[in-house]
Each structure stands twice: as structure tokens, then as C-alpha cells.
Amino acid sequence: MYTKTKNDIGVIAIDYEVIARVAGLAAMDSYGVVGMAAKSIRDGISHVLKRESLTKGIILSRKDDFINIDLHIIVEYGTNISAISQSLMDAVKYRVEEYVGVRVLNVNIYVDGIRLTNAY
Numbered sequence: 001m002y003t004k005t006k007n008d009i010g011v012i013a014i015d016y017e018v019i020a021r022v023a024g025l026a027a028m029d030s031y032g033v034v035g036m037a038a039k040s041i042r043d044g045i046s047h048v049l050k051r052e053s054l055t056k057g058i059i060l061s062r063k064d065d066f067i068n069i070d071l072h073i074i075v076e077y078g079t080n081i082s083a084i085s086q087s088l089m090d091a092v093k094y095r096v097e098e099y100v101g102v103r104v105l106n107v108n109i110y111v112d113g114i115r116l117t118n119a120y
Contacts, residue, residue, distance in 0.1 A: 016060045024054035026095040030088045032079035037072040037112035066105035074113040085109040
């Protein structure tokens with residue numbers, strides 16, 4: 001799918017994959033986020049996605065001239081999930097609006113898992 005913007009010269013069409021990649025890269029740069037998550041259809045278990053396929057953990061929907069972004073993430077154990085989520089919402093909204101030029105209505109965060117790093 002595409003989001004289209006018209007101006008007096010023509011039309012600019014931006015693929016949702018581009019918007020999802022910008023949102024995913026902003027998420028991966030955020031403190032406490034270990035990776036994006038994708039659920040296995042077979043068993044319902046979340047998997048950490050590699051950087052190349054991070055857009056699979058992002059769902060975009062359009063409402064009028066705005067985009068809604070759903071991020072499925074995995075966080076690091078011991079971090080404050082609400083602080084991470086608020087920071088992530090702000091970062092994703094800013095980067096998508098600044099880099100892509102599409103207005104963001106909502107950024108919804110779904111924490112699908114916690115990863116233990118350096119367990120005892």
C-alpha cells in the first residue's frame with residue numbers, strides 16, 4: 001500500500017514498507033528495546049526479528065490523512081517498560097513525521113516479550 005500526497009507539481013507516493021522501516025529503525029535505536037517481535041502463526045510464540053526483517057513487527061493503518069503505527073517489541077529485562085514505551089512513541093512519531101512527511105495519529109506499543117541478557 002501507498003500513502004499519497006498531492007502538491008501543485010504532482011503526486012508523491014510513499015510505500016508503507018518505507019514508513020515501517022523508518023519506524024523500525026527508530027525503535028531499534030531506543031534504549032531498552034532488544035528487537036521487534038513477530039508471532040509464529042503455528043504456535044503463537046513471539047520471535048525476535050533480525051534487523052533485515054524488522055518491518056514484520058510493525059502494522060500500519062491509515063485513517064484519513066494520518067497513519068496509525070502498531071509496534072510489537074521485545075524489551076530487555078530490568079528496564080522500565082512504561083518509560084521505554086513513552087520514549088519509543090515519541091521517537092517513532094518524530095522520525096516518521098520528520099523523515100517521511102506523513103502525520104502520525106497514534107503509535108501503539110505491544111510488548112510481546114522480555115529478553116534476559118547475561119543471565120546468572
